[in-house]
Amino acid sequence: MEIAFYLAAAVAVISTMMSVTNPNPVHALLYLIVSLLAVAMVFFSIGAPFAGILEIIVYAGAIMVLFVFVVMMLNLGRATIEQEKRWLRWQAWIGPSALSLVLLFELVRVLHPIGGDKHMVGYGTIGAREVGMALFGPYLLAVELASMLLLAALVAAFHLGRHED
Amino acid sequence: MLRTGPLHAARAAMITWFSNHPEVVDAIIASLKALVLLFGSVIVAAMLIWVERRLLGVWQDRYGPNRVGPFGLGQVVADMIKIFFKEDWMPPFVDKPAFLIAPLVAMTTMMMAFVLVPVAPGWNVAGDLNIGVLLFFALAGLAVYAVMLGGWSSNSKYALLGGLRSAAQMLSYEVFMGVALMGVVMETGSFAVNDIIAYQGAHHWFILTQFFGFCTFALAAVATTHRHPFDLPEAEQELAAGYHTEYSGMKFGMFFVAEYVGVVVVSGLLTTLYFGGWHGPGAESHAWLGFIYFFIKTFIFIMLFILLRGALPRPRYDQVMAGGWKFCLPLALVNMLVTGAVILANQGG
Numbered sequence: 124m125e126i127a128f129y130l131a132a133a134v135a136v137i138s139t140m141m142s143v144t145n146p147n148p149v150h151a152l153l154y155l156i157v158s159l160l161a162v163a164m165v166f167f168s169i170g171a172p173f174a175g176i177l178e179i180i181v182y183a184g185a186i187m188v189l190f191v192f193v194v195m196m197l198n199l200g201r202a203t204i205e206q207e208k209r210w211l212r213w214q215a216w217i218g219p220s221a222l223s224l225v226l227l228f229e230l231v232r233v234l235h236p237i238g239g240d241k242h243m244v245g246y247g248t249i250g251a252r253e254v255g256m257a258l259f260g261p262y263l264l265a266v267e268l269a270s271m272l273l274l275a276a277l278v279a280a281f282h283l284g285r286h287e288d
Numbered sequence: 289m290l291r292t293g294p295l296h297a298a299r300a301a302m303i304t305w306f307s308n309h310p311e312v313v314d315a316i317i318a319s320l321k322a323l324v325l326l327f328g329s330v331i332v333a334a335m336l337i338w339v340e341r342r343l344l345g346v347w348q349d350r351y352g353p354n355r356v357g358p359f360g361l362g363q364v365v366a367d368m369i370k371i372f373f374k375e376d377w378m379p380p381f382v383d384k385p386a387f388l389i390a391p392l393v394a395m396t397t398m399m400m401a402f403v404l405v406p407v408a409p410g411w412n413v414a415g416d417l418n419i420g421v422l423l424f425f426a427l428a429g430l431a432v433y434a435v436m437l438g439g440w441s442s443n444s445k446y447a448l449l450g451g452l453r454s455a456a457q458m459l460s461y462e463v464f465m466g467v468a469l470m471g472v473v474m475e476t477g478s479f480a481v482n483d484i485i486a487y488q489g490a491h492h493w494f495i496l497t498q499f500f501g502f503c504t505f506a507l508a509a510v511a512t513t514h515r516h517p518f519d520l521p522e523a524e525q526e527l528a529a530g531y532h533t534e535y536s537g538m539k540f541g542m543f544f545v546a547e548y549v550g551v552v553v554v555s556g557l558l559t560t561l562y563f564g565g566w567h568g569p570g571a572e573s574h575a576w577l578g579f580i581y582f583f584i585k586t587f588i589f590i591m592l593f594i595l596l597r598g599a600l601p602r603p604r605y606d607q608v609m610a611g612g613w614k615f616c617l618p619l620a621l622v623n624m625l626v627t628g629a630v631i632l633a634n635q636g637g
Contacts, residue, residue, distance in 0.1 A: 149440060176422045184429020185462060192455040195440045250418050251479060
């Protein structure tokens with residue numbers, strides 16, 4: 124499964140780069156969808172099928188549909204593509220690249236600690252049962268807090284969408 | 289003897305190699321089964337073009353296509369030849385990459401969903417997949433991109449309106465489709481399709497205990513295939529042909545066949561999840577009997593799909609959304625809560 128992991132990871136990295144650099148908003152979103160599917164494949168290959176399929180259902184299937192929906196509604200056209208091309212100059216890359224390099228260095232150090240144990244991955248399959256046990260066992264408080272946050276968002280959305288009579 | 293000698297030796301060597309590697313043989317047999325299922329589903333989907341027109345004819349007191357071949361069966365071949373040889377014209381104003389990808393997405397997502405449907409004992413591709421039915425939600429979610437991309441990339445108002453409607457419709461049914469199915473998963477204790485079928489064989493069909501779950505899931509399933517009465521994205525009377533207005537030739541054909549493959553897949557899933565799949569008297573010992581049961585049950589659902597088209601008017605855009613959020617979602621939630629309560633009570637008692 125290691126080959127599958129590296130292939131999927133490569134696809135994820137490349138498609139994410141393409142989604143940043145592509146001046147056409149809908150094409151960029153398509154690359155982002157491919158990237159999310161590749162990340163789901165990474166989850167599958169390291170033995171977390173439930174997380175992988177949720178990644179597809181929630182992110183690639185539901186959230187990205189909303190993104191594409193909004194971009195389609197705006198229907199930006201050629202003027203935006205030209206504007207986007209003008210914004211994507213090489214000077215714009217310096218700051219983010221430098222900051223990301225710091226993070227990359229830290230990530231590599233975490234994955235390959237000097238003289239320490241390497242973190243093993245894929246030692247077993249973590250399915251829906253294990254995820255459920257974890258969420259409603261030790262992490263119950265976090266689940267409840269998240270549900271409160273979502274309730275607040277729901278009330279706010281209802282308030283915003285209310286018709287003025 | 290001289291000619292057959294080395295051949296015999298090669299054959300013997302091959303046989304010993306295959307008997308030493310049973311996993312290769314298993315893989316070959318599984319691939320062949322998968323191919324048979326794939327082509328079977330596509331052929332059935334193509335036949336549905338004829339079945340639908342004949343059945344609509346019967347219900348609307350007319351003949352339907354009855355000229356080509358016996359019972360008009362040659363109509364399928366004629367339509368196929370016509371669609372293969374039509375000019376595959378791409379309008380100059382479309383967004384080419386997205387325009388090309390859209391029909392491919394429509395076709396592949398719906399055909400991939402067929403891996404979940406066991407047509408007979410031992411005849412399926414992903415029956416023991418531990419995420420099981422969740423795969424269908426993932427594919428149903430991705431199938432929406434076909435319509436949205438087709439609508440957007442066509443660069444015409446009718447197509448765009450179809451794509452937008454599709455997105456809005458998808459958001460209103462996707463949520464309660466998942467919730468509706470959870471009752472079945474809770475009773476079985478597994479997402480895997482084979483476990484769901486085995487549970488129904490040992491206990492009862494889920495239509496008995498999950499009636500409201502079935503009603504809501506069936507509604508969402510019809511909406512997934514964009515069939516009437518949920519064909520708002522292509523509503524002929526108002527949007528020309530909706531998202532595939534600009535498509536022609538084989539690209540339109542792919543959208544067209546994908547819709548029928550969707551009908552087959554969804555009917556098969558409804559049979560599998562709520563009506564015992566291939567289970568029936570004597571099906572455990574004779575696999576072919578199981579296939580016949582499955583075929584009959586699935587065909588009844590396919591006919592229901594067609595009857596819906598012949599019988600119901602199309603609801604308005606906002607009516608679909610209101611029905612999804614205000615009626616189906618609460619019903620599915622209540623169904624899930626009651627199922628959970630009953631399971632808990634049975635465990636405690």
